[in-house]
Amino acid sequence: MKNGTCPKCGSKSVHHEQNGIYIPKMIGGAFVRTDTANMGSNTDDYICVDCGYIERYLDDKDKLKAIAKAWKQAGT
Numbered sequence: 001m002k003n004g005t006c007p008k009c010g011s012k013s014v015h016h017e018q019n020g021i022y023i024p025k026m027i028g029g030a031f032v033r034t035d036t037a038n039m040g041s042n043t044d045d046y047i048c049v050d051c052g053y054i055e056r057y058l059d060d061k062d063k064l065k066a067i068a069k070a071w072k073q074a075g076t
């Protein structure tokens with residue numbers, strides 16, 4: 001997705017925006033539930049304008065570490 005190609009439909013019509021999707025709308029970034037203070041984290045958002053697929057990356061190293069402790073690992 002970051003290379004500009006949609007992994008779902010193969011389209012090259014991928015658009016990118018820092019904090020492009022707001023959750024909630026009034027405050028930028030995303031709120032991820034962990035044990036630490038729940039501050040908004042910046043996100044790096046990619047959307048394919050052909051099929052609508054959204055890919056989003058948390059741009060917050062401390063929050064990613066907290067998630068690794070607080071969330072169950074997938075596939076285990």
Ligand SMILES: [Zn+2]
Pocket residue numbers: 006007008009010011048049050051052053
């Ligand atoms: Zn697509």
